[in-house]
Amino acid sequence: xxxxxxxxxxxxxxxxxxxxxxxxxxxxxxxxxxxxxxxxxxxxxxxxxxxxxxxxxxxxxxxxxxxxxxxxxxxxxxxxxxxxxxxxxxxxxxxxxxxxxxxxxxxxxxxxxxxxxxxxxxxxxxxxxxxxxxxxxxxxxxxxxxxxxxxxxxxxxxxxxxxxxxxxxxxxxxxxxxxxxxxxxxxxxxxxxxxxxxxxxxxxxxxxxxxxxxxxxxxxxxxxxxxxxxxxxxxxxxxxxxxxxxxxxxxxxxxxxxxxxxxxxxxxxxxxxxxxxxxxxxxxxxxxxxxxxxxxxxxxxxxxxxxxxxxxxxxxxxxxxxxxxxxxxxxxxxxxxxxxxxxxxxxxxxxxxxxxxxxxxxxxxxxxxxx
Ligand code: HEM
Numbered sequence: 442x443x444x445x446x447x448x449x450x451x452x453x454x455x456x457x458x459x460x461x462x463x464x465x466x467x468x469x470x471x472x473x474x475x476x477x478x479x480x481x482x483x484x485x486x487x488x489x490x491x492x493x494x495x496x497x498x499x500x501x502x503x504x505x506x507x508x509x510x511x512x513x514x515x516x517x518x519x520x521x522x523x524x525x526x527x528x529x530x531x532x533x534x535x536x537x538x539x540x541x542x543x544x545x546x547x548x549x550x551x552x553x554x555x556x557x558x559x560x561x562x563x564x565x566x567x568x569x570x571x572x573x574x575x576x577x578x579x580x581x582x583x584x585x586x587x588x589x590x591x592x593x594x595x596x597x598x599x600x601x602x603x604x605x606x607x608x609x610x611x612x613x614x615x616x617x618x619x620x621x622x623x624x625x626x627x628x629x630x631x632x633x634x635x636x637x638x639x640x641x642x643x644x645x646x647x648x649x650x651x652x653x654x655x656x657x658x659x660x661x662x663x664x665x666x667x668x669x670x671x672x673x674x675x676x677x678x679x680x681x682x683x684x685x686x687x688x689x690x691x692x693x694x695x696x697x698x699x700x701x702x703x704x705x706x707x708x709x710x711x712x713x714x715x716x717x718x719x720x721x722x723x724x725x726x727x728x729x730x731x732x733x734x735x736x737x738x739x740x741x742x743x744x745x746x747x748x749x750x751x752x753x754x755x756x757x758x759x760x761x762x763x764x765x766x767x768x769x770x771x772x773x774x775x776x777x778x779x780x781x782x783x784x785x786x787x788x789x790x791x792x793x794x795x796x797x798x799x800x801x802x803x804x805x806x807x808x809x810x811x812x
Contacts, residue, residue: 517740526716526742538746546750547611550757557761561768571774573790574679581785582802589654593781596647596698599640604760606633611753641709648702655695658686664797665689685797694766701759708752711744721747 515533585593609617609630618626667682668689674680675690682688687695711718721744725735739747770777776790791799 526740529740529742532742534740534743534746538750541750542753546753550611550753553757553761554764557764561765561773565768565773568676570772571675571769573775573787574681574793575789577776577787578789580788581779582788582791582799583784584780584786584791585784587784588650590781590784592647592650592654595643596651596702599643599647600759600763602636602640603644604756604763606637607753607756608760609633610637638713641706641713644702645706648699648706651695652699655687659692659695661689661692665692681793681796683796684794685801686795688795694762697759697762701755701762705752705755705759708748708755711748712752715745716741718748719744721751 512530513533515529515531518528518530520528610633613626613630617629621629662685664683664685665688668684671680671682673688673690674682707718707720711720719739719741722737722739725733725739726737728735729737770781774794776787780786788799788803791802
């Protein structure tokens, strides 16, 4: 009986000894040290977010503030879903873009447009309508054929709708919304947005047609310098510097429409098909070759933001230029509209404003009495 009790005690002692050995081994190998059990080994336990604080103490030796600053500044992480842009939690440049769009762009844009209207009004007040000095002769010459006028009016009508609907996107909420109320304003803006998207293609076709038809007449020449030096004769009655089919002022408008038209079309396409085009990084690379120092690593989101800003800037500048063009092509100059209306202009108008071209046409047999 005594022997069996002492052997039971021995077994218990052996078990305790074995447990102690296992415990010691585990402790030395770090098995209970926390990490293997999903616990942190830090002396100070991590804290839950409290009082609006971000989750704390999750990075070991790295400061939490560094992590959240990087997130706030738009660091790009990795995600396993197809949309890699989701790897960026906060798109910081969005704030800058919004500030630019709603700030300087809108404000200076309004000044550019109001400035253009003010300059034209002042010009009209001082100079009045530019008349045909010699009076109408009653004989007309063909200035633009049907194809040329079609190209012009495709571009012109589409541009005017694009300008109005574009301005609505920028200023409508400030100007029209308070007057029309949300229902009417949103219906108009929706229709305007569709018109803007689809008529953009008509504008592109028109610009390409005008470019092909008129490039040969818009190459700069020495006559242009004389014309510019004399202010085109626009400011003094009776002064008519010589010009070929297009004078220097018209050539400037032509190139503004062609180059501005290409630029506004490309940036518009980038907005119409989001995240498909990256024009800015490539453009900046080229500009950097001639001394600029612009960023060439741009995210697709930054490309979109730059496209929007550039599209609006080119649009505003083009509208200001075209307001001047429309004025001089209609009420500002007697006899000018006919060139794009019927295609026939009075021969005295032609001699006064485009003497070199008029002499060339008179050499042919293009003139005939007006009806
Ligand atoms: C109601 C609006 C418009 C009117 C009344 C108008 C009128 C005219 C006239 C009369 C001409 C011929 C000038 C000449 O015989 O020498 C002309 C030419 C031209 N138009 Fe327009 N236009 C209008 C809108 C536009 C628009 C919106 C654009 C482009 C976005 C445009 C682009 C041009 C170009 C590039 C030329 C040739 C260069 C020049 O004459 O300045 N026009 N336009």
